[in-house]
Amino acid sequence: MSSAKKLETWPIIRRMIRDYLMKYRVQFGWAILFMAISAALTAAFALMIEPIIDDVLTKGRLEYVWMIGLGVFVLFVLRGVTTYAHTVIMNFAGQRVIGDIQRDLFSHFISLDLKFFHDHPSGQLISRIVNDVSVMRNTAADGMTGLGKSLLTLIFLVGVMFHQDVVLASAIFVIFPLAVVFVMWIGRRLRKMSGRIQDHMASLSDMLSQIFLGVRVVKAYGREGYEINRATQAIDRVRDMVIKSVRIGNLSTPFNEVLVGTVVCGVLVYGGYQVAAGETTAGQLLSFITAFSLAYEPIRKLARMNNSIQVGLGACDRVFGLLDIPPDISDLPDAKAVTFKKPDIVFSRVTFQYHSDEKKALNDVSFTLKGGEMTALVGRSGSGKTTIMNLIPRFFDPVSGSILIDGQDVRHIQIESLRQNMALVSQDITIFDDTVWANIGYGLNGATQDDIIKAAIAAEADEFIRALPQGYDTRLGEEGLKLSGGQKQRISIARAILRDAPILLLDEATSALDNEAERAIQKTLSELQKGRTTLVIAHRLSTVQDADHILVLEEGRVAEQGRHHQLLDQNGIYARIYGAGLSE
Numbered sequence: 001m002s003s004a005k006k007l008e009t010w011p012i013i014r015r016m017i018r019d020y021l022m023k024y025r026v027q028f029g030w031a032i033l034f035m036a037i038s039a040a041l042t043a044a045f046a047l048m049i050e051p052i053i054d055d056v057l058t059k060g061r062l063e064y065v066w067m068i069g070l071g072v073f074v075l076f077v078l079r080g081v082t083t084y085a086h087t088v089i090m091n092f093a094g095q096r097v098i099g100d101i102q103r104d105l106f107s108h109f110i111s112l113d114l115k116f117f118h119d120h121p122s123g124q125l126i127s128r129i130v131n132d133v134s135v136m137r138n139t140a141a142d143g144m145t146g147l148g149k150s151l152l153t154l155i156f157l158v159g160v161m162f163h164q165d166v167v168l169a170s171a172i173f174v175i176f177p178l179a180v181v182f183v184m185w186i187g188r189r190l191r192k193m194s195g196r197i198q199d200h201m202a203s204l205s206d207m208l209s210q211i212f213l214g215v216r217v218v219k220a221y222g223r224e225g226y227e228i229n230r231a232t233q234a235i236d237r238v239r240d241m242v243i244k245s246v247r248i249g250n251l252s253t254p255f256n257e258v259l260v261g262t263v264v265c266g267v268l269v270y271g272g273y274q275v276a277a278g279e280t281t282a283g284q285l286l287s288f289i290t291a292f293s294l295a296y297e298p299i300r301k302l303a304r305m306n307n308s309i310q311v312g313l314g315a316c317d318r319v320f321g322l323l324d325i326p327p328d329i330s331d332l333p334d335a336k337a338v339t340f341k342k343p344d345i346v347f348s349r350v351t352f353q354y355h356s357d358e359k360k361a362l363n364d365v366s367f368t369l370k371g372g373e374m375t376a377l378v379g380r381s382g383s384g385k386t387t388i389m390n391l392i393p394r395f396f397d398p399v400s401g402s403i404l405i406d407g408q409d410v411r412h413i414q415i416e417s418l419r420q421n422m423a424l425v426s427q428d429i430t431i432f433d434d435t436v437w438a439n440i441g442y443g444l445n446g447a448t449q450d451d452i453i454k455a456a457i458a459a460e461a462d463e464f465i466r467a468l469p470q471g472y473d474t475r476l477g478e479e480g481l482k483l484s485g486g487q488k489q490r491i492s493i494a495r496a497i498l499r500d501a502p503i504l505l506l507d508e509a510t511s512a513l514d515n516e517a518e519r520a521i522q523k524t525l526s527e528l529q530k531g532r533t534t535l536v537i538a539h540r541l542s543t544v545q546d547a548d549h550i551l552v553l554e555e556g557r558v559a560e561q562g563r564h565h566q567l568l569d570q571n572g573i574y575a576r577i578y579g580a581g582l583s584e
């Protein structure tokens, strides 16, 4: 996901301020005020060194001793309080900002099309929300506090230095830009590297989530060693990149130490001569050295901060990049909300492919699903059955051709209202790590417990649900870990029954059930299908024999259609599939 394009710093910062920081400007304002006070107090201490040395220690003017002593005490107390205040306020705002970004990222992801999720594995997306944003969290926490505070402290201390000795201070500022150039160079390299680290981390977490989800297969085939190897390689890649980035990031430390050593040495020698010549006092010189030593810490912090800010900006850039991905499928301006009753669904010359470089999953397909009737889709694996089902709720849009429901092109219907008219049992069943209540209730907003139980009874699920340890309150675990395949199917059928929608889409809804359970559910389903436009996909032809209409797909085209007996008489593909089914 990383790109070689040059990172543009200012647009990222401007957008960050506009979209996220502005909301907390009051907090940031207070934080900056406290930072300024705290920074000014540090500089004040450096200034006070002069009277401490010259008046209190050298000349021993007792009238100053208490005043200056107490002054120093008050100064430190105030500095403690203001530092605490700005740190807490800044973190409050910073963490809020991070939370806002995470929420926005998630809301954006979930609003995108299935195509986005096919192109971006879930592990990667999780990593963006968790890892990239946590990098930003670090930047926000130490970055923003440190940056403001260190800059302000530095400015005040530089003021003190110029106040005490203009020549020395100017000399230092000739050397200083050198350090800045070096630090910037390190920062740029680090930002690039952090991009690569985050990418590797994203693929690592993606790989891990895939392995854990497929753990049954891993064990069945005894591939633990293989997976350990694969994971180790990914872990090592991240590790090596991080080590390298630490090596580069900390180059600034030896560089800075040498720089500071040079400066202090120069100041001492030059200042020593000045004091000896009576040009300056010991107090002034020491005040200067104090200011310079105190300035060293913020400079060092700024140098390191630059790194963490660069890394944070890199993360920001990637996060904004994801936020900018527009949904392919969205409401047209003239899209209307609709409610259907027994609608006809017409596919008119529909062609579709998942990716432009792949073969067509559907090729110029036309047919009609009659309102209130049950149409069955049959055909070999990969012939395009699920694809047809994906197009009706607009999970994808056709490349050409159109889909009309009651004469209205689906593209002119508000997506939310379009999908509200459908109940879907998909081929790969999704069970959430939540209670049975929630899993069935997913079908209908605001369903009561009574509704849910009724749906479960109709789906022949009530009995086994009650036998679960906590009945309907049982949490089903990731991917419905606690259920058999057939039980999962019955939960998802209950979900669809609860939805009570005029269009019913059943993709292998009963494939995991045994004959007996299937017959029982079939009764419910036929009951449910009455008065609804139903599209059923089934491998077992016994379930589709009674369909009002049967479409036979072959390689993305409608090869045959008609009723069961008509198709048998044609003695074509359907008859062949049927014959194979009988001998099972």
Ligand SMILES: Nc1ncnc2c1ncn2[C@@H]1O[C@H](COP(=O)(O)OP(=O)(O)OP(=O)(O)O)[C@@H](O)[C@H]1O
Binding pocket: 118, 354, 355, 358, 361, 379, 380, 381, 382, 383, 384, 385, 386, 387, 388, 427
């Ligand atoms: N997400 C996807 N990305 C790319 N190609 C896909 C995707 N889903 C399906 N295809 C391809 O589209 C074609 C039709 O697939 P589809 O899922 O519609 O088949 P199907 O008839 O439902 O098969 P099955 O009976 O096995 O479920 C296949 O060639 C398949 O490889």
Ligand SMILES: [Mg+2]
Binding pocket: 385, 386, 387, 427, 507
């Ligand atoms: Mg399928």
